[in-house]
Amino acid sequence: MHVIADICIVPMGVGASVSTYVTAAYGILAEAGLNARLHAYGTNVEGPYEDVMAALRRCHEALHDAGAPRLSTTIRLGTRVDKPQTMADKIRAVDEAAL
Numbered sequence: 805m806h807v808i809a810d811i812c813i814v815p816m817g818v819g820a821s822v823s824t825y826v827t828a829a830y831g832i833l834a835e836a837g838l839n840a841r842l843h844a845y846g847t848n849v850e851g852p853y854e855d856v857m858a859a860l861r862r863c864h865e866a867l868h869d870a871g872a873p874r875l876s877t878t879i880r881l882g883t884r885v886d887k888p889q890t891m892a893d894k895i896r897a898v899d900e901a902a903l
Contacts, residue, residue, distance in 0.1 A: 807853040808891055810880040812846035813863060815872035828870060829863040841891065850891050853883070
């Protein structure tokens with residue numbers, strides 16, 4: 805099953821800047837072959853459900869290994885079985901409606 809996810813992982817106990825952790829997590833998503841797009845407060849990811857969840861687990865493991873004692877993660881998931889849909893499809897539909 806294909807999933808589109810909005811993921812926000814917040815490392816806690818590491819100070820004010822978290823860009824090093826964001827960069828590490830984004831790299832893991834890319835290495836997993838997932839379509840990932842950063843935005844101001846998280847990352848949109850799409851791919852096979854099992855692959856997205858496995859990559860998210862690897863993100864948690866890597867960020868803990870990198871020194872984050874605590875992580876708070878928010879996830880929103882969307883799946884469809886009536887038709888294939890990508891992140892680009894969703895954005896295009898809104899762009900076209902706004903014209």
